[in-house]
Amino acid sequence: MAGLHPILVVDDDPKLTETLSEQLEMNGEFEVHGVGSANEAKTIIFDPDNHFDAIILDVMLPDGNGCELCAYLRKENCRTPIILLTGSDDEDDVVRGLDAGGNDYISKPFRIAELLARLRAQMRIYENSEDAVFNIGPYAFRPSSKLLQENNTNKRIRLTEKEAAILKFLYRSGTRSVPRQVLLNEVWGYNSAVTTHTLETHIYRLRQKIELDPANVSLLITDAGGYRLSSIIDK
Incomplete structure (x- = not known):
């Protein structure tokens, strides 16, 4: 499950x-x-x-x-x-x-x-604590450090503040799809100057870091109107 x-x-x-x-x-x-x-x-x-x-x-x-x-x-x-x-x-x-x-x-x-x-x-x-560690696919995710560490190789991937916030909110949502506007508001707040294009750009950059093959995504999935983490996530 x-x-x-x-x-x-x-x-x-x-x-x-x-x-x-x-x-x-x-x-x-x-x-x-x-x-x-x-x-x-x-x-x-x-x-x-x-x-x-x-x-x-x-x-x-x-x-x-x-x-x-x-x-x-x-x-x-x-x-x-x-x-x-x-x-x-x-x-x-x-x-x-x-x-x-x-x-x-x-x-x-x-x-x-x-x-x-x-x-x-x-x-x-x-x-929200310094101790929090979440397993996402092949990675251990430490939100407070904005860090992903590959479990098998110990390879470290540094995330930006927004990338870490996106990943954290999607993790908290389980495998449920999060609408773009909801994710935008959660990460950037109700800022009229920030558009869904900004979110899509961050999602693209995040996939370049975490996907084994960014052209064939397996972790960060696009759904109709939103994004979700894949059901292959190791919790």
């Missing part, structure tokens, strides 16, 4: 994981992976072939404490947003979870709409 935001749920309650998967995947925005223990979480998170845009982590796990796992992940330089789940809303527990490196904390039972709102908020914060 390429183009979706991959989310890892760490919880030993299979019914809860199943419910979260159904609800989070309902609108075609997220792809949920579930594991039931701290050890499984460590294995899947540190597998170099995996990437997650956020982690939903239960505090009570069969082989450890979620707060301790969170602290361990931060110690190992995992910067992925982490939302902690717990059956307790005791202030000390909340403080313990946040001190361990959790980005947010939500008590069971919770409303799925609230979890979704908090999840999206944390992802937006991360996307």
